[in-house]
Amino acid sequence: MAVDQELKIELGKQGIFVATIEELYNWGRRSSVWPMQFGLACCAIEMIATTMARYDMARFGAEVFRPSPRQADLMIVSGTVTKKMAPQVVRLYNQMAEPRYVIAMGACAISGGPFKQGYNVLKGIDRYIPVDVHIPGCPPRPEALLQAFMTLQKKIDEQHLTGEGRPRFLDSNAQGEFPVPVQAEHDLEPTSNQGVWPVQIQGLGTRD
Amino acid sequence: MVSSPYFSLAVLFVVALAFGLAPLGLAWLWAKAFAPPKPNPTKNAIYECGLESKGDAWVQFRSAYYLYGIIFLIFDVEAVFLLPFAVAFTGLSAAACIAMLVFVLLLIEGLAWAWAKGVLTWA
Numbered sequence: 163m164a165v166d167q168e169l170k171i172e173l174g175k176q177g178i179f180v181a182t183i184e185e186l187y188n189w190g191r192r193s194s195v196w197p198m199q200f201g202l203a204c205c206a207i208e209m210i211a212t213t214m215a216r217y218d219m220a221r222f223g224a225e226v227f228r229p230s231p232r233q234a235d236l237m238i239v240s241g242t243v244t245k246k247m248a249p250q251v252v253r254l255y256n257q258m259a260e261p262r263y264v265i266a267m268g269a270c271a272i273s274g275g276p277f278k279q280g281y282n283v284l285k286g287i288d289r290y291i292p293v294d295v296h297i298p299g300c301p302p303r304p305e306a307l308l309q310a311f312m313t314l315q316k317k318i319d320e321q322h323l324t325g326e327g328r329p330r331f332l333d334s335n336a337q338g339e340f341p342v343p344v345q346a347e348h349d350l351e352p353t354s355n356q357g358v359w360p361v362q363i364q365g366l367g368t369r370d
Numbered sequence: 371m372v373s374s375p376y377f378s379l380a381v382l383f384v385v386a387l388a389f390g391l392a393p394l395g396l397a398w399l400w401a402k403a404f405a406p407p408k409p410n411p412t413k414n415a416i417y418e419c420g421l422e423s424k425g426d427a428w429v430q431f432r433s434a435y436y437l438y439g440i441i442f443l444i445f446d447v448e449a450v451f452l453l454p455f456a457v458a459f460t461g462l463s464a465a466a467c468i469a470m471l472v473f474v475l476l477l478i479e480g481l482a483w484a485w486a487k488g489v490l491t492w493a
Contacts (some may be wrong), residue, residue, distance in 0.1 A: 187404075230417060250420030256412035257420075323404060334406035343410065 184323045190221070191235075192318040193262070195311070196257070198234035198292040199227045202241025205268035209240045209293050217304035222311055231258040236314070238307075239293075242270035242277055243284040245350050252342045255291045260331035260338065262320075265310050266293045269300045276300060288361055289354035291331075437489055440480050449476045 165180050173180055201209055212219045213227065222340050226235040243251055255264065265285055269275030274285035287293065294317060297310040321329045330336040337357060343350040371377065378417050416423040462470075484490060 179461070232417070253412060253415075253422075254420040257415065257417060259413075260408060330406070331408065332404060334408055336408075338408035338409040339412050 163211070164320065164363050185319075186234065187248050187323065188321060192315040194223045194225070195235045195263070195314065195318070196233065197224050197227050197236040197238050198231055198254070199303065200237050201268065202239065202243060202247065205240035205271070206305055208301040209238055209267065210305060212304040213306045217308060219311065221309065222315070224265065231255075234258055235266065235343060236263045237259065237266050238265045239249050239271040239287045240267040240301075242275060244280065244282050245284050246345070248284045248287075248290065248350060249342050249344065250286060252290045252340055256339055256342065261312055261333070263294045264291055264305075265314060267295065267297050267299075267307060267310070267311045272296045272298065272328060282370070289359045290343060291355070292358050293361075437484070440484060441489065444477050444481050446485070448474070 164182055164185075170180055201207075211217060212319050215226070224236070231237075235258075237255060237258065239251065255262070262289070270277060270283070273289050274280070274283050277283045278285060288296075295314050296312045297306050299306050302310075323332065330338075340355055341352070342357065343352060343355075346349075380381075416427050451473065459467060459470070
């Protein structure tokens with residue numbers, strides 16, 4: 163059970179630090195989110211800029227971008243997802259070890275973006291995999307990607323270890339495999355994953 | 371037993387072992403409670419940049435390591451066998467001596483080959 167906020171502050175003034183195991187666990191997890199090297203298009207250039215000296219993302223914990231999905235916590239889908247690439251994206255998401263998170267960076271990953279009329283453009287990656295944070299923009303500035311990262315960190319902070327609201331990776335009955343679409347004659351088959359699309363809109367506990 | 375001179379060493383040994391094993395045990399308990407395994411065929415598939423892999427993962431084997439294998443056999447393994455032989459060969463029968471010399475001859479062939487190949491000189 164969590165300690166009352168004012169009591170915490172009072173104790174803190176006396177030099178006593180009080181925390182729950184859940185807080186410590188979430189603090190450890192959110193301070194070391196390792197993204198996967200996954201850039202598709204122009205947003206990837208902004209993502210690279212975010213990791214470089216000026217907007218350094220390593221100070222938030224994204225120290226290394228892992229090339230292998232098994233060692234990554236976060237997949238930043240940056241760029242247009244074509245229907246040819248969509249099965250690979252979903253398969254990589256499936257190959258990531260839980261807990262795993264997805265940031266849809268840029269208008270193309272959210273909904274197809276400026277290329278929405280394209281015959282080969284997937285209208286948003288959240289048709290197949292659950293997305294945690296969406297960043298609008300074309301491309302979003304590096305500061306926007308850092309804001310999304312901080313939003314994801316806030317989301318991780320609010321995840322519970324036990325109980326009904328616990329996240330997918332703690333629940334052995336929750337969906338772990340998201341079906342990979344295949345190229346059919348005119349379109350991908352299936353056109354969207356059940357349970358993922360349409361998106362359930364969830365708010366954060368605390369507004370920024 | 372408490373009066374044995376090594377008793378304190380035994381205590382220290384047990385404590386050192388516990389010091390190392392206790393965090394591992396706690397981590398195992400935590401994983402049992404808060405990391406339920408959720409394997410599925412796609413998750414366990416071979417990684418090939420998101421594509422379906424045909425066949426097993428290729429292991430890169432450097433065939434140049436066979437040279438190191440031969441040199442190691444000659445200089446390390448043969449030396450280990452030669453040392454007791456050198457001490458005891460006056461007491462061995464003729465058949466045992468000949469078997470041992472055949473073994474040494476085989477390894478000398480390897481040495482001669484490596485020497486002729488120029489492996490033994492610094493580049």
